Amino acid sequence: MNHLLILPVLIPLLAGAFLVVVFVAPLALQRLISLVSTALLVLIALLLFRQVMVGNHVLYTLGNWSPPFGILLVADRLSVLMLLITSALAVFCAMYAGRGDDRKGAHFHALLQFQLAGINGAFLTGDLFNLFVCFEILLIASYALLLHGGGVARCRASLHYVILNLVGSAMFIIGVGILYGVTGTLNMADLAVRVANAPAGDQPLLTAASLLLLVVFGVKAALLPLLFWLPRAYTAASAPVAALFAIMTKVGIYAMLRVFSLIFGLETGLVSTTAWQWLWPLALATLALGGIGVLGATNLRNLTAYMVIVSTGTLLATLALGTREAIGAGLFYLVHSTLMTATFFLLADLIARQRGVAADHMVVAAAMKDHRILGSVYFIGAIAFAGLPPFSGFISKVWILQVAGETGNQTWLWPILLVAGFMILIALSRAGSKFFWRQSGARPHQWRADPARLGVVIAMVLGSAALSMAATPVMTFMLDTADAISAPQHYVEAVEAVALRAMGGL
Structure with a gap:
């Protein structure tokens, strides 16, 4: 059995538990443990990446209980891609927070590790119930991280965030319960087979379950009209927390893509059910609202939060097209948007530290001490963020526009995306x-940018440049990943093969 697959969940879980036990230890030790744990996650993601490039699917059955009865972890190209993005982002956030943001409250690094355990588990789990469990782990950690440092704004934002996600969790349980009642299983591969062969009398219940799951994942992904919690929450959070939260909406998008392509689309590819038909208009509306919000933002953090909404609308509109090329373009844009929104949350914090009471509000203030280096980083980052050449944002948007033209959907997507x-x-x-x-003519502030924080932001901006330079192999990988998503029978066959081998060994 390949035990490597359990490590992306086990390592942060153990690291977080250990950090809770030794919470009185020096903060330098806690930072070291957290950084080593996140760095190990990058290494493990790279090793899993190499394995799925050879075997397409890597499976792990906890306790040797064969599917569909036991807990199953499955790694394929899509899940490993998400693992790699998450672990790399976590390293940057841990490094940035280690320069003082983790002093503002208790247990920052433990909470970071618990959230990573939940996120990684959501990407790897092979059944719906454990997807719910992983959602709850990452959400509980995110509640505490959002409140980290205290303050009225964070308390108010976290209240809305908690209430909405608790409602989403209740709906998730109801949807899962309906599916279990109809099919008798929650293993995703087994569900795919049983849903495909379900009698006509069960279709209304299956449609109801799919609609509930769309709402649940829409809450996580910030899909209109379920997105109004996001700008306030992301703006109120501390910079490294907001940067890490850049991957949170992508968890909802991943779950939506995984569940609807696998469970509800075994024979027809990406499903075109009642639930999925709602995705196209809602995604376009989300994209349009995000563009309006960006234009109306009064500070850089709020602008970046609305950019998260823009990325959600763009991604879901692209995935709703349902073709291989559309999914590939969407995945490329997912990597770009996650990296750049996280970068700008950190950059907004660097700017705010040098502007005194003006912070990152869009008002004229005294000159910053490091205005040249910060201005250069901002200029390059803004070009990449806005989707101008030659950076990855431009490549991903051109690809998306081309795909929309090929599918005949440019009438709606082109104007909305270009205007946004x-x-x-x-x-x-x-x-x-x-x-x-x-x-202004006021005396410049004397605060200098912390070299380590500045180095993290520069490295993340350079990541966008590296993504554009490696565009051809990355696009090839994304298309191969889209092929696997559009042919879920291979996923099902890999899980069935494990079950048959287990039965043969009895």
């Missing part, structure tokens, strides 16, 4: 002008 992109460019230009060009 123009709004983003205006908003970023306006913010940059207030931060670096128009300055």
